[in-house]
Amino acid sequence: MNSRGFPVDDLALREYLDFACKAVEIAAGAILPHFRSQVSAQDKGGALGYDPVTIADEAAERVIRDEIRRVYPDDGILGEEQGRLAGTSGRTWIIDPIDGTKAFVTGQLHWGILLALNDGQRPVLGVMHQPYVGETFVGSRLGSELRRGSTRQALRCRPCGRIEDAVVCTAQPDYLIGPGERAAFDAIAARARLARYGGDCYLFALLAAGLVDLVIESGLQPYDIQPMIPIVEAAGGLVTTWRGGNANEGGQVVAAGDERLHRAALEML
Amino acid sequence: MNSRGFPVDDLALREYLDFACKAVEIAAGAILPHFRSQVSAQDKGGALGYDPVTIADEAAERVIRDEIRRVYPDDGILGEEQGRLAGTSGRTWIIDPIDGTKAFVTGQLHWGILLALNDGQRPVLGVMHQPYVGETFVGSRLGSELRRGSTRQALRCRPCGRIEDAVVCTAQPDYLIGPGERAAFDAIAARARLARYGGDCYLFALLAAGLVDLVIESGLQPYDIQPMIPIVEAAGGLVTTWRGGNANEGGQVVAAGDERLHRAALEML
Numbered sequence: 221m222n223s224r225g226f227p228v229d230d231l232a233l234r235e236y237l238d239f240a241c242k243a244v245e246i247a248a249g250a251i252l253p254h255f256r257s258q259v260s261a262q263d264k265g266g267a268l269g270y271d272p273v274t275i276a277d278e279a280a281e282r283v284i285r286d287e288i289r290r291v292y293p294d295d296g297i298l299g300e301e302q303g304r305l306a307g308t309s310g311r312t313w314i315i316d317p318i319d320g321t322k323a324f325v326t327g328q329l330h331w332g333i334l335l336a337l338n339d340g341q342r343p344v345l346g347v348m349h350q351p352y353v354g355e356t357f358v359g360s361r362l363g364s365e366l367r368r369g370s371t372r373q374a375l376r377c378r379p380c381g382r383i384e385d386a387v388v389c390t391a392q393p394d395y396l397i398g399p400g401e402r403a404a405f406d407a408i409a410a411r412a413r414l415a416r417y418g419g420d421c422y423l424f425a426l427l428a429a430g431l432v433d434l435v436i437e438s439g440l441q442p443y444d445i446q447p448m449i450p451i452v453e454a455a456g457g458l459v460t461t462w463r464g465g466n467a468n469e470g471g472q473v474v475a476a477g478d479e480r481l482h483r484a485a486l487e488m489l
Numbered sequence: 490m491n492s493r494g495f496p497v498d499d500l501a502l503r504e505y506l507d508f509a510c511k512a513v514e515i516a517a518g519a520i521l522p523h524f525r526s527q528v529s530a531q532d533k534g535g536a537l538g539y540d541p542v543t544i545a546d547e548a549a550e551r552v553i554r555d556e557i558r559r560v561y562p563d564d565g566i567l568g569e570e571q572g573r574l575a576g577t578s579g580r581t582w583i584i585d586p587i588d589g590t591k592a593f594v595t596g597q598l599h600w601g602i603l604l605a606l607n608d609g610q611r612p613v614l615g616v617m618h619q620p621y622v623g624e625t626f627v628g629s630r631l632g633s634e635l636r637r638g639s640t641r642q643a644l645r646c647r648p649c650g651r652i653e654d655a656v657v658c659t660a661q662p663d664y665l666i667g668p669g670e671r672a673a674f675d676a677i678a679a680r681a682r683l684a685r686y687g688g689d690c691y692l693f694a695l696l697a698a699g700l701v702d703l704v705i706e707s708g709l710q711p712y713d714i715q716p717m718i719p720i721v722e723a724a725g726g727l728v729t730t731w732r733g734g735n736a737n738e739g740g741q742v743v744a745a746g747d748e749r750l751h752r753a754a755l756e757m758l
Contacts (some may be wrong), residue, residue: 326656326685327700329598329622353598353622369723392686393662416595417661418687431525431596456534 228311228339231247233360236337240347241356241367243287247317248351250279255352256327274325277301280317280333288313289407293338300443310340317445320346320420324477329353330422334447342468346447348421357425359451364428375455377477378430383463383484386433388412389423401438401472404462404489426446428455434485438462440470448475458482462489497580497608502629505606509616510625510636512556513602516586519548524621525596543594546570549586549602558584564606569712579609585712588617589689594745598622599691603716610735615716617690626694628720632648633697644724646746649700652753655702657681658692665707667741673731674705693717693744697724702746703754707731709739717744727751731758 228236254276267284281301288297296307299315313335318324320331334352336343344462345360356367357375364375380386388409396402412434419426419443426432428451445467449459452475462472464486474489476482496506508568523728541615543741550570557566568584582604586597587593601619614629616675625636626644649655649691657678665671678684681703688695690713695701697720706714714736718728721744731741743758 256698320684322683326683327695327698328685328688328691330687385567390593394684398749414589414591414595416597416687418685419597422597426596429525429596431594433507 228337228344233345233362237345237347237358237360237362238272239287239291240335240337240345241257241349241358243284244335244347244349244356245351246287247280247283247333248349250283250320251333252275252351254279274321276319276324277321281315284313284315284317284333284335289372298443300441312340314338314343314443314446315345316421316441316447319444320422323418323420327433328418332357332421332425334421334443336443336447336450338468340448342451343446346450348425348447348451350422357428357451359428359454361448361450361454362363364451364454366425366429375428375432375451377428377452377455377457378433380433380478381480381484383408383481383488384413384432386412386481387414387416388434388436388437389416389419389426389429389432391420391423394416396436396438398438398472405436408434408485408488420444424452424459427457427475428452428476430455430477433481435473435475436462436485436489437474438472440447440467440473442468442470445470445473452477460486462486491599497606497613499631501633502614502631506614506616506627506629506631508556508560509604509606509614510618510627511624512553513604513616513618514620515556516549516552516602516611517618519552520545520587520602521620521708523548523632524593543587543590545593546587546590550584553582553584553586553602553604567712569710581607581609583607583612583712583715585690585710585716588713588716589691592687592689597687599688601626601690601694603690603712605716605719607715607737612715612718615719617694617716617720618643619691626697626720628697628723630719630723633696633720633723635698644697644720645699646697646721646724647702649702649747649751650753652677652750652757653679653702654681654682655750656685656700657703657705658688658701659705660689660692661686665705667707668712670707670741675702677703677705677754677757689713690717693721693728696726696744696746697721702750704729704742704744705754706742708739709742711737711739714739714742721746729755731755 296312565581
């Protein structure tokens with residue numbers, strides 16, 4: 221894989237976006253039969269806790285990988301379940317076949333199929349698809365939108381300059397296990413207008429939709445966050461590490477819809 | 490209102506069920522235009538915290554009350570937003586126009602329109618409708634099912650005898666503010682296979698669907714829980730207070746899909 225990759229022009233980007241939206245829809249066919257079907261979940265968390273991998277998860281990633289290799293055989297692949305496949309184009313597809321597996325296995329709705337294309341430097345497009353609900357969040361420098369049926373709704377973060385006015389979310393407070401992480405979140409949550417738990421990929425999508433102001437996570441993997449970055453950024457939001465750096469590799473991630481709020485959050489994290 | 494009410498026969502029950510399903514669908518028309526529309530939320534929580542009441546909430550309850558008064562003018566009504574209206578039939582309709590208002594105002598999906606009919610002693614039918622997702626959970630002694638489009642799926646709790654094997658949920662740990670409540674939940678969560686936060690009415694629906702084993706809540710109102718009781722009970726589950734008593738009035742509520750698990754939970758609560 222090239223260290224920098226090649227620039228992706230608008231025409232190519234549109235083609236990749238179309239491909240990505242089709243790929244996640246095909247993957248949905250491997251997932252939906254298992255949703256709310258009481259599939260048995262493997263425990264891959266071991267001593268670290270319960271982290272189910274469903275049949276659906278593995279089947280969906282296989283479907284997406286097959287599609288990529290068929291259409292873009294020179295591209296690399298990084299997937300949650302089946303690891304890294306080197307490419308020669310400089311581009312890498314990033315797959316999280318089911319983000320929110322715990323929501324999925326309990327029949328809840330806040331999960332999604334995530335797919336990003338990284339050009340060697342950054343994710344240039346991101347797609348999040350929830351096939352049971354029928355919605356797809358799409359982002360790239362061409363814009364950010366929610367597609368549902370025949371409707372297309374442009375996404376835009378809302379202004380919110382102060383923590384006191386913010387809706388602040390994290391997927392699960394138990395995930396904030398690093399030194400001081402939970403205390404830092406709790407301090408922000410205590411000042412916020414509203415703190416909400418749960419949501420995984422939906423939190424970033426709803427931040428892009430202007431319904432959530434601040435998302436604070438830790439322990440994210442690249443495939444958890446890269447698909448969401450173009451969706452948030454094209455809606456006017458920011459996604460960085462807790463120290464303000466590049467969030468592509470995951471870890472401690474903070475996303476905000478307003479740069480004033482982002483600054484205020486960084487000061488407390 | 491009579492203190493005991495009159496028995497509701499099967500024919501009448503079917504009619505009430507049809508009515509309830511229609512009423513929540515009509516109410517959905519008052520709600521959906523406000524979902525994810527960044528409606529301004531009033532703060533009715535005051536010093537107790539943030540508890541938004543949206544325009545949608547109030548409009549939906551008004552619609553349901555109007556329908557009840559038009560079709561069943563002798564029945565009483567108890568609604569979250571607009572209080573109690575005495576009836577003469579012995580029956581009372583119980584309305585929570587949007588259960589899960591915090592999910593609603595943040596664009597999340599785990600909320601529902603709840604409606605129950607209480608015959609003077611107990612809720613004899615319950616309906617939970619999520620119009621954006623398009624699903625309706627329905628329960629009565631005639632059975633418990635999930636309706637979506639033209640599909641009807643019977644609901645059945647799954648067997649789970651031990652806390653160690655259970656998926657345990659609560660809407661938000663912060664709600665467990667009574668003395669010892671949080672500690673009791675945390676002790677159960679620590680032993681459980683998986684603990685999940687968030688979900689409100691969806692937690693009870695997913696328990697009826699055999700995807701969640703134990704739901705532990707506190708501070709519930711009658712309109713939060715009565716619509717969910719027939720859905721859980723007709724699926725084979727139990728809903729009681731933490732002391733094992735009648736849960737119709739809300740408060741501390743525990744629901745389990747298996748009576749062995751219910752017993753084990755009561756011992757720890």
